[in-house]
Amino acid sequence: MANVIKLRKGLDINLIGCAQEQLLPVKPSKEYALVPDDFTGLTPKVVVREGDHVRAGDPLFVDKGCPEVSFASPVSGSVTSVERGERRKVLRVKVVADEQQEFVDFGIKDLAGLSADEVKDCLLKAGLFGFINQLPYAVSTRPDTTPKAIFVSALRDKPLQGDFEFELKGQEKDFQTGLSALAKIAKVYLGVGVKQTAEALVNAKDVEVNVFDGPCPAGNVGVQVNHISPVNKGETVWTVEPTAVIFFGRLFNTGKVNLTRRVAVAGSMVKNTGYVDVLVGTPLQDILADNVKGGCHVRILNGNPLTGIIATDETVLGAHTSEVTVIPEGDDVNELAGWIMPRFNDFSTSHSYFTWLQGKKAYNLDARIKGGERHMIMSGEYDKVLPMDIYGEYLIKSIISGNIDSQEQLGIYEVSPEDFALAEFVDSSKLPLQKIVREGLDILRKENA
Amino acid sequence: MSLRNYLDKIRPNFEEGGKLHAFKSVFDGFDTFLYVPNETSKSGVSIHDAIDSKRIMSIVVISLLPALLFGMYNIGYQNAVAAGKLADATCWGMFLYGLLALLPKILVSYIVGLGIEFAWAQWKGEEIQEGYLVSGILIPLIIPVTTPLWILVLAIAFAVIFTKEIFGGTGMNIFNVALAARAFLFFSYPSRMTGDSIWVASDSICGLGYTLPDGFTMATPLGQIAQGVDVNHSVCDMVLGLIPGSVGETSVIAIAIGAVILLWTNIASWKTMLSVFIGGTVMGLLFHSTGATPIQWYEHLVLGGFCFGAVFMATDPVTSSRTETGKWVYGFFIGAMAIIIRVLNPGYPEGMMLAILFGNMFAPLIDYCVVQSNISKRAKRAK
Numbered sequence: 001m002a003n004v005i006k007l008r009k010g011l012d013i014n015l016i017g018c019a020q021e022q023l024l025p026v027k028p029s030k031e032y033a034l035v036p037d038d039f040t041g042l043t044p045k046v047v048v049r050e051g052d053h054v055r056a057g058d059p060l061f062v063d064k065g066c067p068e069v070s071f072a073s074p075v076s077g078s079v080t081s082v083e084r085g086e087r088r089k090v091l092r093v094k095v096v097a098d099e100q101q102e103f104v105d106f107g108i109k110d111l112a113g114l115s116a117d118e119v120k121d122c123l124l125k126a127g128l129f130g131f132i133n134q135l136p137y138a139v140s141t142r143p144d145t146t147p148k149a150i151f152v153s154a155l156r157d158k159p160l161q162g163d164f165e166f167e168l169k170g171q172e173k174d175f176q177t178g179l180s181a182l183a184k185i186a187k188v189y190l191g192v193g194v195k196q197t198a199e200a201l202v203n204a205k206d207v208e209v210n211v212f213d214g215p216c217p218a219g220n221v222g223v224q225v226n227h228i229s230p231v232n233k234g235e236t237v238w239t240v241e242p243t244a245v246i247f248f249g250r251l252f253n254t255g256k257v258n259l260t261r262r263v264a265v266a267g268s269m270v271k272n273t274g275y276v277d278v279l280v281g282t283p284l285q286d287i288l289a290d291n292v293k294g295g296c297h298v299r300i301l302n303g304n305p306l307t308g309i310i311a312t313d314e315t316v317l318g319a320h321t322s323e324v325t326v327i328p329e330g331d332d333v334n335e336l337a338g339w340i341m342p343r344f345n346d347f348s349t350s351h352s353y354f355t356w357l358q359g360k361k362a363y364n365l366d367a368r369i370k371g372g373e374r375h376m377i378m379s380g381e382y383d384k385v386l387p388m389d390i391y392g393e394y395l396i397k398s399i400i401s402g403n404i405d406s407q408e409q410l411g412i413y414e415v416s417p418e419d420f421a422l423a424e425f426v427d428s429s430k431l432p433l434q435k436i437v438r439e440g441l442d443i444l445r446k447e448n449a
Numbered sequence: 450m451s452l453r454n455y456l457d458k459i460r461p462n463f464e465e466g467g468k469l470h471a472f473k474s475v476f477d478g479f480d481t482f483l484y485v486p487n488e489t490s491k492s493g494v495s496i497h498d499a500i501d502s503k504r505i506m507s508i509v510v511i512s513l514l515p516a517l518l519f520g521m522y523n524i525g526y527q528n529a530v531a532a533g534k535l536a537d538a539t540c541w542g543m544f545l546y547g548l549l550a551l552l553p554k555i556l557v558s559y560i561v562g563l564g565i566e567f568a569w570a571q572w573k574g575e576e577i578q579e580g581y582l583v584s585g586i587l588i589p590l591i592i593p594v595t596t597p598l599w600i601l602v603l604a605i606a607f608a609v610i611f612t613k614e615i616f617g618g619t620g621m622n623i624f625n626v627a628l629a630a631r632a633f634l635f636f637s638y639p640s641r642m643t644g645d646s647i648w649v650a651s652d653s654i655c656g657l658g659y660t661l662p663d664g665f666t667m668a669t670p671l672g673q674i675a676q677g678v679d680v681n682h683s684v685c686d687m688v689l690g691l692i693p694g695s696v697g698e699t700s701v702i703a704i705a706i707g708a709v710i711l712l713w714t715n716i717a718s719w720k721t722m723l724s725v726f727i728g729g730t731v732m733g734l735l736f737h738s739t740g741a742t743p744i745q746w747y748e749h750l751v752l753g754g755f756c757f758g759a760v761f762m763a764t765d766p767v768t769s770s771r772t773e774t775g776k777w778v779y780g781f782f783i784g785a786m787a788i789i790i791r792v793l794n795p796g797y798p799e800g801m802m803l804a805i806l807f808g809n810m811f812a813p814l815i816d817y818c819v820v821q822s823n824i825s826k827r828a829k830r831a832k
Contacts, residue, residue: 013496159496232831305495327496331489334453338485339503346499352508352714353499367489371501372481372576375620378505379771380718393771394820409824424493428500429620434493 002202004194005227007214009387011349011422013159015305016362017273019264019323021166024274026289032075032281033092034060038319039071039130041139041445044090052079057104057257059127060093066142072127074259074279076102092316095281103256111180111252119184126251131244131319135222135231137445138416138438147186147238149229152179154201154242155193155212155219158304158421160325162264162275164242165198167322172200174249180206181248182240191224214387222419226388231413241320264323265291267305268364269298282317287324297329299367306421307434330366338370346370349384349426374429382423382433390414392423396433399440404447412444456480474570478577502619506579508714512707513586513761519703520696521547524594525658527649527693531667532659546658547594550650551696554589557598561605562588569614580619580626580767581609587627587761590697591754591802592634593647600638604630624809625768628802635802643798645672648693669694671753671791674743675798687751698757708760717764720776725759726750728784732792742792749788758801759784768809772819779815783808 036044044061047070048054054077059070077097085091106126114122120143123129134141141147154164168175182188183206192201194213202209210228212218221239231237240248243261250258259280266273271291278287284300292298301308302318304325309318317324335343347363348355355361382392390411398406417434424433462469463476480486482503490497525543529535562581570577588605608630613622635642645666653660670680670692682692690700698704711717733746742749749755763769763783770779783804790800797803 015496230827230830232827234831299489299495301495308495310491310495329489331487333485333487335485335487337483338499338501339482339507343499347496348499350498350500350504350714350716352504352716365496367495368485368487368497369490370485370497370499371503372486374502374578375618377502377580377620377767378716379766379769380773383773389823389826391772391820391823409827410820411823411827421494425496426498426500428498428502428505430497430501432493 002192002209002211004211004213005224007212007218007223007227007387009384010215010217011385011426012157012215013347013365013425014360014362015159015327016268016364017266017270017325018160018362019162019266019273019275021163022274023262024265024272024276024291026276026278026282026287029097029282029286031080031094031096031283032073032077032279033094033283033316034071034073034281035092035316035318036061036071036090038321039140040133041137041442042130044071046082046090046093048079048082048093050079050081053077054079054095055102055104056259057106057126060095061090063130063140063142066144068124069130069140069142070124070127071130072257072259074257074281092314103258106251106255106257108255109252111177111184114181114184116185119181122251123181123248126257128244128247128251128257131241131247133239133241133320135225135237135239135416136413137441138222138418139441139445141236141238145236145238148235150182150186150188150238150240151191151221151225151228152182152188152207152240152242152245153191153219153221153224154196155191156322157193157216157219158306159216160264160266160304160323161219162262162266162323164322165196165201166275167243167262168198168200168246171246171249172198174246174253175200175242176204176249177252178245178247178249179204181252182238182245183207186238189224189228191219191221193219217385217419217422218387220416220419222414222416223387226390226414230389230411233408233413235413241322243322244320259319261322263287263317263321265325266323267301267326269293269296269326269328278317280317280319284311284315284317284324285313287317288326292326297332299327299329301325301327305365306425307418328364328366330368333366333368350428369430371428371430373431376429376431378428381426381428382420385422385426386419388414388419392420396420396431396436399436402443404444407440407444412440417441453484456483471571474575474577475567478567478570481576502579505716506582508710508716509583509761510586512710512716513583513590513697515703515706516590516697516700516757516761517551517586518544519690519700520590521551523547523690523699524550524650524696526691527667528651528658528661531649531651531661531665534659542657546650546654549654549657550594551589553598554592554596554601555586557601558588558605559585561602562609565606565609565614569618575618578619580613584608584626584630587697588630591627591631591695591757591762593642594650594696595647596634596641600634600641603637604633607633620767622767623813624806625762625765628762628806628809631802632806643672667693669753669798671798675795680744680748684748684751687748692752695754695757698754701751701756704756704760711760711764716766717760718766718769718776720773721764721769721780722759724777724780725763725784728781728786729755729759729788730784731781732785732788736788736792742788749791753791753799754801755784755787758787758805762801762805763808768812770812770815770819772816775812775815775819779808779812782811782815
């Protein structure tokens with residue numbers, strides 16, 4: 001029987017438009033792109049030129065600070081452009097796909113005979129190593145770090161997130177291989193939700209399975225780390241997104257880099273919700289095609305409404321993105337006297353609204369902030385949705401004031417921005433907490449380098 | 450949406466370079482009160498809880514209304530009792546008299562306080578913060594009805610500028626703004642804040658109420674105790690609030706209605722509120738059993754500003770302890786301290802204001818200790 005960890009703090013936000021368990025058709029795209037910004041903390045060095053031909057698995061860019069970490073092209077084709085933004089920052093490397101896909105053959109490997117270093121080496125050569133993240137700093141990790149443990153959370157419980165069990169269907173063997181490969185490097189902890197029953201999850205081999213019973217953010221890998229093996233100063237844990245585990249498994253089972261993932265298409269402004277099987281780097285416009293409702297301004301998100309990034313016409317499916325969501329933008333809504341009206345259609349944790357009376361009603365929330373930014377006024381708001389042994393408010397204050405000693409003491413090494421997403425949602429002072437945490441982590445990383 | 454269109458039409462006047470740019474903060478303040486701002490998030494979470502500080506402050510003001518309305522009635526009631534004309538006075542007449550007596554104070558409080566807030570926000574180029582909406586109604590409720598308007602103006606100006614704005618505005622202040630205004634009055638104009646002659650309105654207004662003879666005095670129950678006189682009010686009157694005192698503090702029932710609203714909406718911490726009462730009870734029992742105070746512990750809780758302070762002032766989230774454990778300590782400290790000052794200090798019949806200000810001062814220290822225990826746990830784990 002797996003270890004069950006009960007969490008009481010948190011908040012489930014029930015939004016209209018959860019993905020139905022159906023596969024939606026999607027046409028192959030002409031052009032794909034890989035975005036360095038998807039790999040947090042990375043300074044990219046592009047290793048291809050416009051016009052070069054690459055195969056799926058050939059590197060498009062490498063980490064400037066650690067060139068052995070490369071990032072594989074999701075498709076074979078010719079590089080059309082390397083788009084740069086301000087100060088020549090690489091925004092994306094675009095590849096027009098060949099009709100006939102060619103894959104680099106890395107060779108089928110039997111895990112039984114591989115050592116930890118050989119597993120690492122395989123991932124590095126195939127350009128997949130960068131999919132591994134780490135705590136502290138919540139960045140893409142480097143091969144010279146030695147993790148005390150590796151954490152995989154198979155529980156997706158943020159609003160509008162898909163169900164990993166549906167993603168896993170047909171991929172069980174690759175998932176298990178991926179887990180076994182990671183287990184060669186360090187002890188692997190697999191976190192699953194209390195409602196997840198798939199054999200490949202609850203009876204996964206070579207890993208310790210922990211069941212998390214509680215509201216969102218129980219699925220956050222950072223929360224799971226905090227409850228099982230918190231990160232102390234000087235320690236590192238690796239965190240791997242479950243789909244990346246499937247990518248790793250495919251590499252060892254087939255010898256190919258295949259970045260196909262099953263992505264949820266959800267949200268109140270989607271006509272027909274469901275899942276699509278697409279490659280990392282597929283333009284969101286192709287994924288959504290004619291599937292977005294009209295009638296009001298919409299916001300397309302590369303991710304879920306809590307942590308997703310606002311998409312533009314250029315946006316492609318992120319390397320760590322497991323859902324594409326569409327919600328109303330809300331900038332065309334004018335709501336009278338919000339400070340006193342009952343506002344039955346608005347969601348709030350405060351009893352000054354009537355969410356508490358409306359049971360499990362699903363809400364259609366838009367992107368309005370619904371208030372002005374203030375100093376922290378109410379106390380204890382963050383702690384109610386942060387199931388970690390951390391004083392969130394004090395940590396945020398120490399980050400704002402730039403006090404590094406105090407940040408360390410208060411446990412900044414254990415958190416990632418997504419852990420503060422719910423706190424940012426409930427915050428009555430409307431502070432941009434995820435941004436504050438990200439900037440704090442970046443400064444700390446620079447100072448400690 | 451014609452109002453919306455009108456606001457959008459006049460907005461350019463308030464922007465940089467517009468004729469009325471000096472009133473931009475005021476315009477924004479009114480605009481965001483009329484309509485929920487439809488600015489959308491640019492980074493971070495794309496959805497937000499509907500709660501904001503305007504809603505929170507509005508709920509607190511609503512929770513103060515029962516105490517405010519009863520306070521108005523009680524002003525008229527005390528005036529009629531003092532004149533010996535209670536039998537002739539009508540309920541509405543007494544309320545109307547109280548309304549007329551209190552309205553100038555409420556208006557002065559909001560005009561001076563919000564005026565300073567607006568000017569400060571404009572000067573700093575910030576949005577107007579809503580904190581003063583609550584302070585502005587609290588201040589008239591915690592002073593005697595006879596307080597002259599001109600010293601009220603000074604007290605409010607002092608409190609808003611020196612206990613709030615210079616610290617950075619709502620959310621950054623160390624001391625409760627309304628109590629700071631009262632403390633200013635208390636120490637600068639003691640004869641207007643303590644004694645026997647200030648608790649009952651003594652002039653008739655617009656033909657309403659009764660003009661009392663010069664030199665009329667009526668002490669509050671706590672004042673009587675301090676003078677060693679027996680209290681001549683029943684516990685029933687103390688709970689109903691038909692006793693002399695600061696405007697809003699007398700009725701336990703009206704305050705209890707406010708407490709229910711604050712607790713139900715989770716705006717006030719039940720931990721702080723409960724532990725203030727526990728602290729007061731413990732000290733009340735202790736002093737009564739040793740004979741240091743002639744009245745029962747429960748009389749201590751229903752008299753003076755104890756209930757009002759516990760419900761509306763100690764629970765101010767900005768100046769109280771912010772950690773959950775800290776709230777227990779903070780509340781107990783205030784409750785106990787209030788009774789200690791009442792009983793042991795010969796100079797002050799009432800101790801709630803000083804206890805809460807004292808609590809405000811110690812809140813960061815209490816939180817420091819609580820947070821430090823988390824820090825040491827983490828440090829120990831790392832070894």
